[in-house]
Amino acid sequence: MAVSPNTSATLLLTAPLLVGRRSPAAPTLKPAEYRQLAIRLRGISASPADLLGAGSGALLLELAALVEPDRMEALLARGFQLAQALEAWETRGIWVLGRGDAGYPKLLKARLRDDAPPLLYGAGSLSLLEPPALAVVGSRNLDEAGLRFAYDAGALAVAAGAVVVSGGARGADAAAMTGAMESGGGAVGLLADSLARAVLEPVLRDALAVSRALLLSPYDPGAGFLVGHAMARNKLIYGLAQAGLVVSTDFEKGGTWSGAVEQLDRYRFVPLYVRRDGRSRGAEALLARGAKVWPEGQSADELGALLRRTEKERPTVEPVATESVDAVSEAPRQTSGAPSLFDAVGAEQANEAVAEEAAAETASPPSTGEVELAMEPVVVQEGAQKEALPPVSAKSPNTALRDLVLELLADGPLEIEALVLRTGCKKTPLQTLLRAMKSDEGLVTVSKERWSLRRELPLL
Amino acid sequence: MSYNPTRALELLRIGSGRPDATFHPGQEEAIRELLEGNPRQLVIQKTGWGKSFVYFIAARLLREAGLGPTIIISPLLALMRNQIAAAKRMGLRAITINSSNVEEWQSAEQAVRAGQADVLLISPERLANQRFRQEVLAPISSRIGMLVIDEAHCISDWGHDFRPHYRLIQRVIANLPANVRVLATTATANNRVLTDVSEILGRDVAVRRGPLHRESLTLQSIRLGGAAERLAWLASTLQRLEGSGIVYALTKRDASTVAAWLRTNGLSAECYTGATGESRPLLEQKLLNNEVKVLVATSALGMGFDKPDLAFVIHYQTPGSVIACYQQVGRAGRGIKAAYGVLLTGEEDTEINSWFIDNAFPTQEEVATVLRLLATKPTGASVDELQTELNMRRSRLVKALELLGLEAPAPVLKDGTKWKRTAAPVPASFWERVERLTALRRSELAQMKAYGALSFGEHMPFLLKALDAIDGAVAPPALPPLSAAVDPVLVRGASAFLRRTDISLKPRAKWPNLGLPKSGLRGMIPSQLRVSDGRALAYWGDAGWGDDVRIGKYTDKRFSDELVDALVAVARRWQPQPQPTWVTCVPSHRNPKLVYDAAARVASRLGLPFHPVLHIGEERPEQKTMSNGIQQARNVDAAFRIAGQVPTGPVLLVDDVIDSRWTTTMCGWLLRRAGSGEVFPLAFATASGEDAGNDEDV
Numbered sequence A: 001m002a003v004s005p006n007t008s009a010t011l012l013l014t015a016p017l018l019v020g021r022r023s024p025a026a027p028t029l030k031p032a033e034y035r036q037l038a039i040r041l042r043g044i045s046a047s048p049a050d051l052l053g054a055g056s057g058a059l060l061l062e063l064a065a066l067v068e069p070d071r072m073e074a075l076l077a078r079g080f081q082l083a084q085a086l087e088a089w090e091t092r093g094i095w096v097l098g099r100g101d102a103g104y105p106k107l108l109k110a111r112l113r114d115d116a117p118p119l120l121y122g123a124g125s126l127s128l129l130e131p132p133a134l135a136v137v138g139s140r141n142l143d144e145a146g147l148r149f150a151y152d153a154g155a156l157a158v159a160a161g162a163v164v165v166s167g168g169a170r171g172a173d174a175a176a177m178t179g180a181m182e183s184g185g186g187a188v189g190l191l192a193d194s195l196a197r198a199v200l201e202p203v204l205r206d207a208l209a210v211s212r213a214l215l216l217s218p219y220d221p222g223a224g225f226l227v228g229h230a231m232a233r234n235k236l237i238y239g240l241a242q243a244g245l246v247v248s249t250d251f252e253k254g255g256t257w258s259g260a261v262e263q264l265d266r267y268r269f270v271p272l273y274v275r276r277d278g279r280s281r282g283a284e285a286l287l288a289r290g291a292k293v294w295p296e297g298q299s300a301d302e303l304g305a306l307l308r309r310t311e312k313e314r315p316t317v318e319p320v321a322t323e324s325v326d327a328v329s330e331a332p333r334q335t336s337g338a339p340s341l342f343d344a345v346g347a348e349q350a351n352e353a354v355a356e357e358a359a360a361e362t363a364s365p366p367s368t369g370e371v372e373l374a375m376e377p378v379v380v381q382e383g384a385q386k387e388a389l390p391p392v393s394a395k396s397p398n399t400a401l402r403d404l405v406l407e408l409l410a411d412g413p414l415e416i417e418a419l420v421l422r423t424g425c426k427k428t429p430l431q432t433l434l435r436a437m438k439s440d441e442g443l444v445t446v447s448k449e450r451w452s453l454r455r456e457l458p459l460l
Numbered sequence B: 001m002s003y004n005p006t007r008a009l010e011l012l013r014i015g016s017g018r019p020d021a022t023f024h025p026g027q028e029e030a031i032r033e034l035l036e037g038n039p040r041q042l043v044i045q046k047t048g049w050g051k052s053f054v055y056f057i058a059a060r061l062l063r064e065a066g067l068g069p070t071i072i073i074s075p076l077l078a079l080m081r082n083q084i085a086a087a088k089r090m091g092l093r094a095i096t097i098n099s100s101n102v103e104e105w106q107s108a109e110q111a112v113r114a115g116q117a118d119v120l121l122i123s124p125e126r127l128a129n130q131r132f133r134q135e136v137l138a139p140i141s142s143r144i145g146m147l148v149i150d151e152a153h154c155i156s157d158w159g160h161d162f163r164p165h166y167r168l169i170q171r172v173i174a175n176l177p178a179n180v181r182v183l184a185t186t187a188t189a190n191n192r193v194l195t196d197v198s199e200i201l202g203r204d205v206a207v208r209r210g211p212l213h214r215e216s217l218t219l220q221s222i223r224l225g226g227a228a229e230r231l232a233w234l235a236s237t238l239q240r241l242e243g244s245g246i247v248y249a250l251t252k253r254d255a256s257t258v259a260a261w262l263r264t265n266g267l268s269a270e271c272y273t274g275a276t277g278e279s280r281p282l283l284e285q286k287l288l289n290n291e292v293k294v295l296v297a298t299s300a301l302g303m304g305f306d307k308p309d310l311a312f313v314i315h316y317q318t319p320g321s322v323i324a325c326y327q328q329v330g331r332a333g334r335g336i337k338a339a340y341g342v343l344l345t346g347e348e349d350t351e352i353n354s355w356f357i358d359n360a361f362p363t364q365e366e367v368a369t370v371l372r373l374l375a376t377k378p379t380g381a382s383v384d385e386l387q388t389e390l391n392m393r394r395s396r397l398v399k400a401l402e403l404l405g406l407e408a409p410a411p412v413l414k415d416g417t418k419w420k421r422t423a424a425p426v427p428a429s430f431w432e433r434v435e436r437l438t439a440l441r442r443s444e445l446a447q448m449k450a451y452g453a454l455s456f457g458e459h460m461p462f463l464l465k466a467l468d469a470i471d472g473a474v475a476p477p478a479l480p481p482l483s484a485a486v487d488p489v490l491v492r493g494a495s496a497f498l499r500r501t502d503i504s505l506k507p508r509a510k511w512p513n514l515g516l517p518k519s520g521l522r523g524m525i526p527s528q529l530r531v532s533d534g535r536a537l538a539y540w541g542d543a544g545w546g547d548d549v550r551i552g553k554y555t556d557k558r559f560s561d562e563l564v565d566a567l568v569a570v571a572r573r574w575q576p577q578p579q580p581t582w583v584t585c586v587p588s589h590r591n592p593k594l595v596y597d598a599a600a601r602v603a604s605r606l607g608l609p610f611h612p613v614l615h616i617g618e619e620r621p622e623q624k625t626m627s628n629g630i631q632q633a634r635n636v637d638a639a640f641r642i643a644g645q646v647p648t649g650p651v652l653l654v655d656d657v658i659d660s661r662w663t664t665t666m667c668g669w670l671l672r673r674a675g676s677g678e679v680f681p682l683a684f685a686t687a688s689g690e691d692a693g694n695d696e697d698v
Helices: A005-014 A031-043 A048-052 A057-062 A068-078 A079-091 A106-115 A144-159 A170-183 A200-209 A225-234 A232-237 A255-268 A281-288 A300-316 A349-362 A368-381 A399-410 A418-421 A428-439 B005-016 B027-036 B051-066 B082-087 B099-112 B124-128 B132-145 B166-174 B191-201 B227-240 B252-262 B277-288 B322-329 B347-358 B364-375 B382-390 B396-405 B428-452 B459-466 B488-498 B546-556 B561-574 B591-605 B631-636 B664-675
Strands: A095-097 A121-125 A134-139 A163-166 A188-190 A213-217 A243-246 A272-274 A444-447 A450-453 B040-044 B070-073 B096-098 B119-121 B148-151 B181-186 B206-209 B217-222 B243-248 B271-272 B294-297 B311-314 B339-345 B410-415 B418-422 B501-503 B534-539 B583-585 B612-618 B640-642 B651-658 B678-688
Touching: A005 A031, A048 A057, A048 A068, A048 B311, A048 B396, A057 A068, A057 B364, A079 A095, A079 B132, A079 B166, A079 B294, A106 A232, A121 A200, A134 A144, A134 A170, A134 A232, A134 A255, A134 A300, A144 A163, A144 A170, A144 A300, A163 A170, A170 A188, A170 A200, A200 A213, A200 A399, A225 A232, A225 A255, A225 A399, A225 B099, A232 A255, A243 A255, A243 A300, A243 A368, A255 A272, A255 B096, A272 A281, A272 B277, A272 B591, A281 B418, A399 A418, A399 A428, A399 A450, A428 A444, A428 B678, A450 B132, B005 B027, B005 B082, B005 B322, B027 B040, B027 B206, B040 B191, B051 B082, B051 B148, B051 B181, B082 B096, B082 B612, B082 B678, B096 B099, B099 B396, B099 B410, B099 B459, B099 B640, B124 B132, B124 B166, B132 B651, B148 B166, B166 B191, B181 B191, B191 B206, B191 B591, B217 B294, B217 B459, B227 B252, B227 B339, B252 B271, B252 B294, B252 B488, B271 B277, B271 B428, B277 B294, B311 B322, B322 B428, B322 B459, B364 B396, B364 B410, B382 B396, B382 B612, B382 B631, B428 B459, B428 B561, B501 B591, B501 B678, B534 B546, B546 B651, B546 B678, B561 B591, B583 B591, B591 B651, B631 B664, B651 B664, B664 B678
Parallel strands: A134 A163, A134 A243, A163 A188, A188 A213, A243 A272, B040 B181, B040 B206, B070 B119, B070 B148, B096 B119, B148 B181, B217 B339, B243 B294, B243 B311, B271 B294, B311 B339, B534 B678, B583 B651, B651 B678
Antiparallel strands: A095 A121, A121 A213, A444 A450, B410 B418, B501 B534, B612 B640
């Protein structure tokens, strides 16, 4: 199953394509850079695949204001590496979907739009995305009662005709997924790392073999664990579900907490339920911020009704589902700005936004940071998304800046000056953010004035 | 990038060493297109046309334009020495990594990682090797200028010579983005293969196909039933033929027998097979320099061997397919006016070819057994570990694992040193492919039988038609047919020769992997407790004595005096040093008299005392029911004991049929530990069914 030409080009431009420990680090495009590029390509009626064709030289010059042609050429010259990586993934039963590919989860595109990962690596049956889904999240270190609760929640979801979506980590994730799979149902694992290893793990392997599991990850199948990646995938877990259930969480720290807060405050994809045992400070705090109590002794029918109710409400976001920035690879190309690429309501504003953005780019070649920071106002201008994305609150950090910092640090440690340069953000707020990320979230560490991502052992 | 014709011609002249050289039709077009036009090219040209100039010149021009190195994938790199020399003359830093230069791997890999290669030549097996991909290819994979696939017909499921690792190459190519330059070359592709390969390379691939006819070749087929007749014909015909050439045999054993026979007839003949090892380049050079009359070879002497004045190619047995036949005879007469390509057909051809066909793939049962076992190993299992639990020959086990591992998604895969079961089932297409290829091979064999029955003058048109060649009418052969007559005296001589091919048996130096738990033995066998070199009278079931041994063992339950005399003659010719002073034998529970009786007679003919000091410790199943070395070794683990006084002198250890050598190794170890001198195994036959590559008997 060869990938589509557009996905092929997206992989060349954005993916690390790990084919071995000695895989050379490539100057891959950051999500924000790729986003700009995709917008510009569409503006000139081109698709990423055109970068691989005969007229690519002229196209690279047209894009020179966004990305240096030399850098683009170096990325596009990785064709052999790409083929090797795809081959190795295929052997393990791993495939890749671009946002323009037919199999790409529609719900993710509808809800996350530009923030939907340009690539999803996966293994298993995509048909598990069809039934309604309950997202189950929680700590990795969980007591017996918590594990039992998660396992039962998984089983209940299956009895309700749903699947479980979780993060594939040990603790709550593993218990909920196992509960679903052992009840004869399906589980979707959204992994932050090590997909290539996960497919060989006996429990998942056996579930994959009988179409009871679907593993998805926005990160290279060979990539190891990074706290930032684990954090960033929370929105994808909720993004694939009709309701969320927090089994346990720390208070104001940890991935479960920040993912839940992000969900309550910013994304609001799903109603969020919390297991209440009266002792957990984190759970009480989430309830205070708008989460609901998970009803004790809920029947399968009741859960089913709840999930279907949310699913019915989905059409409010569904129309946005059509691809906004990426070229739809297999569909015939429409003229620029054709309505079919956008929903009827948002089309005009979105096109304007794109045009503005493009104009801004031409005026001043951006550094990575400026592009990323420019994102927020643009998104807010889009009518359909206005309410879904409230301004960043004082309590939760500037998520866009935070994501960008995580991305930059993913390539290696950096001094604060380098971060200032590359984010375009002033030093003082950046320092505040970094300190918060260090002490509150445990995402980063600092040593000899160089900031780096905190690394942990892979979960599976 | 733009193509510079002046520079290209200059490179051709430097590379070929001929200042007046010009491009063959099609060569320059392919280079130009690769560089500035269509990056996908398929070149189908007969061997010797100069495909290597296309890819080396293109590689050099790409390098001069600042692009990355070229990777060339070819199954027979060992034979590309001439071409590599040409590349070096063009200023290309060419690095080869293949099975024939293992000792150079480390430095070669270092050079590749350091970016010191302009051209990297690797075998398909290397490309499939996990460590190689991760450690050596990964550092350079981000900037490969061009990929060259030699023997590209192998990437087709319809290709005649199925090479499992081309399955992986097929997928790599299918996954290459459109901007990667790919040059695929082959000498032979019929229409079906051509269509298949073109589809894998992408619909826009440019196909350049040249003619296949070789005017200089006179082809002929001669039916001579028995091995003795064919040996006799070879001995007399080769005396008369001018120049030097190649005789092709189907198995290593036949190649070695034919070479030995020709030498006893005063011809300078050498054996060249996959087992020849390090002396292969030397033998090739000898043939190139006409310092040897004939190389008797298996298909290991294959594509890429280029000797313009090769005067003849003779098939001692029928090759498996028309394409193999064409490629092998096509090596003759490239640079001379006339050459012979003769096929001798015999009685055993069909049997050997059918064996190759029937054993090419694992059975459904073998696959099911391996998968079932592997699924119970949460952390995977090594081949050795699997062998201890599976009664399956190692080579078949490895073959099953490798074939399954080359599927996508793969039902099993190698993770470090361990094989693991994955979520993937064995796809129906796997067995469909097995069936299709088996059927294809049978029809190819039938086609070769038809070729063998053709009249003089019909052979070349037959081959060209079978290969869907674009050639027009073909002129009649330039040379007269060779006589099919054989000299009866030579036939009798060959017959006697076939009955005295003493076979040397190498001792084992180490206990099986994972050791022998009952005796607590593992690792190296101390040299003072090993057996010495041994001898066998015949190969089990072979022409010559082989059948007599079988009749003695199973029908008569006694080895005839004639056989015992022959075995004694082996020992006399052999003269092991230090001279044995006594004789003993391997004990048997099932047939206690057979070997005991024969050993006693051997001892009395040699005038040595017979001391049957070895006894059965506990009853075990017959060794031949154990299918792999580890199982056989464990089957003799603590199976024997010593009783009585063991003399201190060197001893002849007599056995009926030596298979894995574990029985003699264990008996020898017991004898030496009990104080005997050197132990020399002597057997009526060797089944040599041991794992050491017996399946790939070429």
